[in-house]
Amino acid sequence: MPNTKLSLLESFNKKLNLVQPSAIRAFDNEVSDIPDILKLTLGEPDFDVPEHIKKAAIASIQNNDSHYAASNGTIALRKAASHFLRDRYDLEYNPNNEIIVTVGASEGIYTVLTSLLNEGDKVLLPTPIFPLYIPVTLVGGGEPVFIDTSANDFVLSPDMLKAAIAEHGDKIKAIVLNFPSNPTGVTYSEEDIKALADVLSETNIVVISDEIYSELTYSRKHVSMAKYLPEQTLLLNGVSKSHAMTGYRIGLLAGPAELINKLSLIHQFTITTATNSAMAAAAEALGTEAGRQDSLDMKVEYEARRNFVYQEMTELGFKIPKPDGAFYIFAKIPTFDNKLADDFAFARDLAYKNKLAVIPGSAFGPGGEGYIRISYAASMDNLIEAMKRLSSYIKEINHG
Ligand SMILES: Cc1ncc(COP(=O)(O)O)c(C=O)c1O
Incomplete structure (x- = not known):
């Protein structure tokens, strides 16, 4: 493998030094190695192309x-x-x-x-x-x-x-x-x-x-x-x-x-x-x-999933601005005496302990702190399992 000269790297466009790798990808990579992890991280539709x-x-x-x-x-x-x-x-x-x-x-x-x-x-x-x-x-x-x-x-x-x-x-x-x-x-x-x-x-x-x-x-x-x-x-x-x-x-x-x-x-x-x-x-x-019909059909499915996840998470104490589009839920983490109110700490703990991966809200800039993003572009079976894991986790930290 060729080792480059450091001076070449230093000669690169300096604006690149201002850029950080994607926090979403980085977090996704970090939790992907956890055995049996269920991921609701990426904005990737689960449907096959018609x-x-x-x-x-x-x-x-x-x-x-x-x-x-x-x-x-x-x-x-x-x-x-x-x-x-x-x-x-x-x-x-x-x-x-x-x-x-x-x-x-x-x-x-x-x-x-x-x-x-x-x-x-x-x-x-x-x-x-x-x-x-x-x-x-x-x-x-x-x-x-x-x-x-x-x-x-x-x-x-x-x-x-x-x-x-x-x-x-x-x-x-x-x-x-x-x-x-x-x-x-x-x-x-x-x-x-x-x-x-x-x-x-x-x-x-x-x-x-x-x-x-x-x-x-x-x-x-x-x-x-x-x-x-x-x-x-x-x-x-x-x-x-x-x-x-x-x-x-x-x-x-x-x-x-x-x-x-x-x-x-x-x-x-x-x-x-x-x-x-x-x-x-x-x-x-x-x-x-x-x-034109395909997207309408997929929308019906997404809406049912949105309703399910919204209801489950609201019952668990998350505050959610009513999502009326796309396939994401952005939920404010309940504070539980300020335990794990930090979104990165919460998402990491949830991933390692209960094997559910979501994206920490602060990856999306100011205003996202204390939130998590869930992508519900996943099968209903996976969403049901995800809500079970989230529910057990919340119960554990609530009583722990
Ligand atoms: C708001 C927004 N814009 C643009 C894109 C990129 O779309 P594409 O895959 O067509 O490049 C995404 C993908 O997640 C997105 O969420």
Whole structure:
């Protein structure tokens, strides 16, 4: 094995020194070795990809669909995506110049932030938040500004937004909104969206609206930020969560043509284009009646699981902001005379003693301290077993 020179390492991009490895992955790795561990850690749907979608991928390979596609993605998928966004969320995006197919929503996040940021620009991040936004902002030369939303049941209020704008002013380049939210499962109502759009329309702040969980909204209709602020919004979506296609790596990035044109430079020079067979599968998922039905069917299952876990944990004394989307429950740990109120200590103890793995809330930034995140993208059998283990653990520490 070659040993490199230390001087080479020191010559690397210094911004990388600001970046920490993912606390979620690190915790998941740590507890994965525990024998018989039951993991509700990762945001990974447990469903298989529906057969007709797999067939579309196979047909693409068999038809020798093996050449470079257009950089912004196949026109078939962009048309399917455009139709899907109109049909489901009342949004108008021209498939020719207002949509980029990305390698998962993750690439969309990278493309947007690295395209937008100049050195020292600030990015507003309402927390707790999906952590990927933090390292990408830092590597892009930006500065994350956290807005702790825990006091408002994890919803960013117009007043919180106005206060951040008053404090950071013109330095703010962008704000990230993610709803339904990872990690809280909380989503925004149409009124919430309208009120935030009113404040933002008075500014030059770009809204990065990560709506990757939009198809998993339970008791109301998902309303996109792009409906009320299309000229300033860059919309992220994809098939990873809606169709259990995380491994296919297909995301969508939609926005005004002039902005998409700029973003497509970074996209083109980074990944050239997404994979053809995965794009064929995503076109089937988004562009057909059967594909549109798949996400509705999965949603019914998720909702039943959400109801079960929510009820069980509430009975055990956890305080939970009512999760109305995605497949997460963000639960405040009961304090029990302040024993194990620290979320990392609690999650580690639970994993080692009762063999249930969940993610400590502080991995998601300010406001997550004292919480744990449970992913209920798991079979009902596993969730029933998980709640048994959690219940025994809580009884033990309560009486111990
Ligand atoms: C809020 C949020 N955005 C983006 C992603 C990344 O999605 P993809 O797998 O399509 O890259 C995730 C994955 O967990 C997520 O939770």
